[in-house]
Amino acid sequence: MPLQTVLAVIVLWLAIALLGIAFARNLRIVAKILFPLGAAGALVLAAAGFAATLGGTASLVLPLGLPDLPFHLRIDALSGFFLLLLGSVSAGVSVFASGYLRPGEGNAPGLQCLYYHVFLASMALVLVANDAYAFMVFWETMALSSYFLVVSDHAKAEIRSAGFLYILIAHVGAVAILLCFGVLQGGTGDYSFDAMRKVALTPFWGTIAFALALAGFGAKAGIVPLHVWLPEAHPAAPSPASALMSAVMLKTAVYGFLRVMFDLMGTQIWWWGVIVLAVGLATALYGVIFSAVQSDMKRLLAWSSIENIGFIFAGAGLAITFRAYEMRSLAALALTAMLYHSLNHGFFKSLLFLATGSVLHATRERSLGKLGGLIHRMPWVAWLALVGTLAIAGVPPLNGFVSEWLLLQAFLFTPGLPQNYLNMFIPVATAVVVLAAALAGYVMVKFYGVVFLGRPREEKLVDAHDAGPWEKAGLLWLAAGCVILGLLPVSVIDVIDQVNRQLLGQGLGNSSNWLFLAPIKPERSSYSPLLFLAVVALVVLATWYLVRHFYHGRVRRGPAWDCGFPFQTARMQDSAEGFGQPVRQVFEPFFRMRRELPSPEDRAPRYRVTVEDHLWHWLYLPIGRVTEFASTLVNKLQQGRISVYLLYSFLTLIVLLFLVR
Amino acid sequence: MALSLPSQFINLLAAMMLLIAFAMLSQRRVLTLINLFALQGLTLTLSTLLVAWATSQPHLYWSALITFLLKVLLLPWILHRLVRKLNVKWDIETLINIPMTMIVGIVLVILAFNLALPISALAGTITRSTLGIALAIVLLAFLMMITRSKAIPQVIGFLAMENGLFFAATSATYGMPMVVELGIALDVLVGMVILGVFFFQIREHFDSLDIRHLEKLKED
Structure with a gap:
């Protein structure tokens, strides 16, 4: 009964999320009871996912959703494997989060608990969704809950803008996925995955569906050139959230891509x-x-x-x-x-x-x-x-x-x-x-x-x-x-x-x-990690033994000038910039770099280098400018006068009346 | 073709409603405007009663009762009170001058009759010839909303539009289902209350009910 177990874990997570609001300010309950409970649920989910990879498929219709449009769920080996990933990774992350939550950091702990567990539950639901409607609902829930995790420290402006960039690209991707499902249903009007499996698309429409799937899931996964949100959103989010987003959420995009390419699409x-x-x-x-x-x-x-x-x-x-x-x-x-x-x-x-x-x-x-x-x-x-x-x-x-x-x-x-x-x-x-x-x-x-x-x-x-x-x-x-x-x-x-x-x-x-x-x-070709480990361990032990017993046994004298060590400070170590410098030189065309070099006479010299993404300037900023230009044009319609707005609807009415005749 | 007596009367009342609509369009005083609105409501009630009697549709009696209570008694009373409280008895300012408005109104009536012609041909009711008038009333009320710059005449325009819609419903299909009618009546009432509150807010902010002030709210 893997699917029922998965559902039970999801219900548990949602219950934890609600309890989180009930004890919004109580750090002890949230961190020491709710998060470990969520971790236990995650382990159960991993076990259920493992069982699903071994046993056959099972499907279920939830009596939820819109009237006449229930949620279809299904578990098979593919979703089982990703559930295994979700459960086993999030178990560790949840346990870590129990110790990580601090008072006074970002949102109240209960709110973090809410977003976190809704996020987990929606990811699990995405993995078991079996119709486009359910998939999109859970997919968007996932995007929204992770958005709130990203902006949990929303007092800072740069975190808010990182969150905006994330939700923007997530939505553009979601639109592409929605259109992709629209193509995949092949005019039958049936949006369940079972129906899509039966549709045979022509190469032309298949290619369109493929392009939409690549763009939509790629936006979530962060493939170039839709990657710009990742380096902004991950640093902004609290560490457990960035861990989950990077480790698991990107994989739901991989899952979706595989589901479309290998399961739903026949051609x-x-x-x-x-x-x-x-x-x-x-x-x-x-x-x-x-x-x-x-x-x-x-x-x-x-x-x-x-x-x-x-x-x-x-x-x-x-x-x-x-x-x-x-x-x-x-x-x-x-x-x-x-x-x-x-x-x-x-x-x-x-x-x-x-x-x-x-x-x-x-x-x-x-x-x-x-x-x-x-x-x-x-x-x-x-x-x-x-x-x-x-x-x-x-x-x-x-x-x-x-x-x-x-x-x-x-x-x-x-x-x-x-x-x-x-x-x-x-x-x-x-x-x-x-x-x-x-x-x-x-x-x-x-x-x-x-x-x-x-x-x-x-x-x-x-x-x-x-x-x-x-x-x-x-x-x-x-x-x-x-x-x-x-x-x-x-x-x-x-x-x-x-x-x-x-x-x-x-x-x-x-x-x-x-x-x-x-x-x-x-x-x-073959590979044996255990043998490899044994050899590595042997070599290390032998080296340690040799050094310890033969090399250190020799007489050693301290050098007179100590190799300059007395004058060495922590500032003389190789810095992150220094270490990355060769790569910066070799791959210079990839970067948009600005260097500030100090002049020789400068009393307080500063060296600064900023590295930016070309794609941001070549692709995103132009799109932004075009959008802004278009919106100023549209803005001209916006006069702020009620009479003018009424006139718009009046003229629309008249024109429509004419057309209807 | 000679028309039956009730249908002649209904046509007469329809003509009166159209006339009142024009009167409202040309009216400069707020209080008279409210009275005209009440009169239009009364005409509407009479015509609904007549249709109810002539076609023996019992639910139309209820519609007539609701119309009477709401549009002849309650709404004019609320409007009178508002005008007194806000002290805005003075003349109405129009954005386009009144003769121009009347000409546009006539064009609209012609348009409405032309538009309604094919629908009237399909409708088998005794009131079908009035559909064009009903549509004209809706459009004239809309025109009134556009051309007035003060808030209260605009609201009256909105209410008159609803009168026209109701008239269209009775003339085309002997009235809408009771549930829909009740819903609309309630909507109008709620809308009126909200707008009433809104008036006070507007006046508090701008010391006037002139909605042209609302342009300042626009972000640049």
């Missing part, structure tokens, strides 16, 4: 996949390059989310192309890679966002230039964040490596495609993937090194305190998820294979055993 055309692939790669590269030059830690993570979404869409693009050519086992590989990456990104990105939240609470500082050396003050947060950092950088044996490796495998198997140009294009794409993955590693070295290593850059950092027990528990859960997903890829892929079977009618060739992951054939 498939190979070049759709190429477009998705190109857009995904561009997004990945764009995201990672921008994340390398950020100096605000949450903004850095937001750009990194854009990069990861790019990877996920690239995988989806490959899967679409393979499927259109009926190469189903390769499509399954690409799909596995992207689903695995979605799950991984859910874990490590929420872990990192929550860690930045702890750092933010401990130091009141978001700017990388004013942090440093926190590993001594906050060892728990630092070590757990290290797990997330390594995972996102794609270092084996953690989870990020597995999915990136699978994605590269999918790319490397493409030469079998019956399309020459494509075969020439794919190696370039592979190179882009590798470049972006390497740069992601670079970004994470910067993030971790500047925040946690070295010496504190400010005096006040000495007072930083480690996270509380609830926060530690939340971080620990997510970090454990990263490790387990990394060490047990074969079991995870077994789950994902159920989704492949549902969407493609075929799973991966099962040539893996418990130790070795071999997606296609063992003789071509």
Whole structure:
């Protein structure tokens, strides 16, 4: 009964949301009872999602909604997998949030509780919706509740404008999705997903539906050029909210895209996949390059989310192309890679966002230039964040490596495609993937090194305190998820294979055993994280032993000038800007940079560099200007005189009367 | 073709209503305007009664009663009180001069008759010839709302428009269902109350009931 369990959890979440209003100002009840209860619900949801990936589909009609238009719900392997993601990630985030809520920060705790749990419930409902009407209602609920989470500190003007940008793009995306469903129903007038599955669209209308789906879900996921809201909204939101938005909400967009492309739409055309692939790669590269030059830690993570979404869409693009050519086992590989990456990104990105939240609470500082050396003050947060950092950088044996490796495998198997140009294009794409993955590693070295290593850059950092027990528990859960997903890829892929079977009618060739992951054939490529871990552990232990017993045994003398160390201050460390400088030089055309260089005579020299997004100036501002121009034209109608307004309706009436005759 | 006696009477009353509409359009004094409105209501009541009697539609008696209570007694009384309280007995200012308004009004009547012709041909009621007049009354009332610059005449225009609509309903289909009629009557009453409150607000803010002041509310 997975669907009933999911519904029960949703009802529980909504009840918690209402209780949150009842105890709006009571931090103790909200933080210590309601949020942990929500986390327990999330675990149940994850279990239900897991059960749904194994068992068959189930559907249900809720007696809610408009008269004659009830909500249809359905659970299958695809929604089960994403419910698993939602439940397992949000469990950790909710536990963390229990310790994170503070009085006097943004909205009252009860209101935060309301938005947070409505947000969770609406995401779960989006995943089980089975008609366009229900889907849109829940989708918009999700957008609105997350909007209120973003602007929870609404006293600040920049947070309000970030929220506005977010809701604006979310609505533009929602309109595209709505139109997409309008095309998908194919003139039957039946908006249930069951009816859409039966409609066979012509290539022309199929392409329109595809473009609308890519734009609509892409706006939510943050693909270039619809990504601009992410780096604004994520830093504005409280950390648990940004963790949820980045880790889970972006995945609902991925879910929606997969649902439309692989489930609802019967027709498939190979070049759709190429477009998705190109857009995904561009997004990945764009995201990672921008994340390398950020100096605000949450903004850095937001750009990194854009990069990861790019990877996920690239995988989806490959899967679409393979499927259109009926190469189903390769499509399954690409799909596995992207689903695995979605799950991984859910874990490590929420872990990192929550860690930045702890750092933010401990130091009141978001700017990388004013942090440093926190590993001594906050060892728990630092070590757990290290797990997330390594995972996102794609270092084996953690989870990020597995999915990136699978994605590269999918790319490397493409030469079998019956399309020459494509075969020439794919190696370039592979190179882009590798470049972006390497740069992601670079970004994470910067993030971790500047925040946690070295010496504190400010005096006040000495007072930083480690996270509380609830926060530690939340971080620990997510970090454990990263490790387990990394060490047990074969079991995870077994789950994902159920989704492949549902969407493609075929799973991966099962040539893996418990130790070795071999997606296609063992003789071509295989990977064993456990062996890898064992080797890494052996090497580390041996090195430690050698250094400890042989190297340190030697006589050491202190150098006379101490290598200049006595004169070294924390300011001499490599800064975030300094670390990102090579990337800024190499990829200069990508940025819109303004530098302020001090003159040699300046007594108080200042060096400042601001990096902006070209797309903002080339795409968004012109659109804004056109809109403004159009509205001044329309504004001329607006005279402010009642007589004139009456005249408008009078003339309309007369004209209509004439037409009706 | 000779018309039956009731239908001749109904035509007469319709003509009177149209005449009153023109009178209202040309009237410069607020108090007279209110009295004209009451008179129009009375004519409407009579014509409804006549239709009810001639076609033996019992629910139309109720409509007539409501019309009488609301439009002949209650609303004129409220308006009189408002005028006294707000002390706005003086002349009405128009945005277009009155002869011009009358000419536009005549054009509108011609238009309304032309528009109503095909509908009247379809309607099988004894009152069908009055549909054009009803439409003309609606349009004339609308015109009054547009051309007056003070708030009270505008409201009277609004109420007169409702008279026209009601007349159209009785003439085309022997009245609307009772529920709809009650709803509309209630709407008019509520609208009147809200506008009454609104008047006081407008006057408090601008020291006048001239709605041209509302232009200042527009954002630039």
